[in-house]
Amino acid sequence: GEVAPVVAGHWHEALHTASGKTALTAFTQQELGWEPWLPAKPLSEFSEEEQATLAKFGHTDSDYFRLLARNLPLLEQRTLTDKGIFYTAGGLPRAERELAATVVSKVNGCIYCASVHARKASQLSKQDEAVQKLLNVAPGAVLSHGHTARWQAIIAFSAALSLPPAQPTQSQLSALREQGLDTLALLDLIQSTAFFAWANRLMLTLGEPFLPEQQG
Numbered sequence: 001g002e003v004a005p006v007v008a009g010h011w012h013e014a015l016h017t018a019s020g021k022t023a024l025t026a027f028t029q030q031e032l033g034w035e036p037w038l039p040a041k042p043l044s045e046f047s048e049e050e051q052a053t054l055a056k057f058g059h060t061d062s063d064y065f066r067l068l069a070r071n072l073p074l075l076e077q078r079t080l081t082d083k084g085i086f087y088t089a090g091g092l093p094r095a096e097r098e099l100a101a102t103v104v105s106k107v108n109g110c111i112y113c114a115s116v117h118a119r120k121a122s123q124l125s126k127q128d129e130a131v132q133k134l135l136n137v138a139p140g141a142v143l144s145h146g147h148t149a150r151w152q153a154i155i156a157f158s159a160a161l162s163l164p165p166a167q168p169t170q171s172q173l174s175a176l177r178e179q180g181l182d183t184l185a186l187l188d189l190i191q192s193t194a195f196f197a198w199a200n201r202l203m204l205t206l207g208e209p210f211l212p213e214q215q216g
Contacts, residue, residue, distance in 0.1 A: 007143065028135065033210045038206060041070050085192055096121075096151075099155070101195075102121055102135070143155050152175075154179075162196075
């Protein structure tokens with residue numbers, strides 16, 4: 001039988017982070033801060049070569065990545081995988097890879113990841129209202145409603161693939177084919193979704209986002 005469409009997940013609703021900063025209770029495209037629950041490794045404790053590796057990937061000023069850099073070789077492979085999935089030429093347009101990452105983050109309730117990738121999806125697709133509509137979906141509501149046929153197909157498939165266990169269907173694959181996704185585009189969609197199904201869960205266990213203080 002037909003599988004019920006996947007709905008938005010729940011997320012924490014605390015008003016403050018563990019350190020007392022203003023926490024997020026809704027999804028946003030705004031740039032957010034993130035605080036670790038475990039201490040990030042201070043930059044001064046990395047060797048010169050290790051600092052160069054962090055700088056090469058733009059990780060120097062990130063508490064999240066300096067926390068992961070306690071195992072720097074693993075972080076390096078993680079980052080190369082990330083870039084290989086999201087920045088390669090051909091296949092699925094980058095905007096829709098970022099859309100997939102946003103969908104997964106809605107299923108898993110990862111406000112920080114969603115903010116980063118929704119912002120990129122908006123910038124690349126020029127569909128800010130559609131991206132914000134996705135972010136605004138309430139917990140328990142269907143994620144794919146109200147979008148173009150192509151985005152509905154992408155959202156429905158990515159959401160189903162995000163679940164533990166994954167629940168994509170043949171009809172969802174057929175819908176993607178009907179929207180013009182070839183095998184390479186499907187591979188990009190699967191990899192973009194799978195990467196964030198993992199990355200969300202890692203980030204959610206290590207810390208939480210906060211609203212940066214307004215400057216000026």
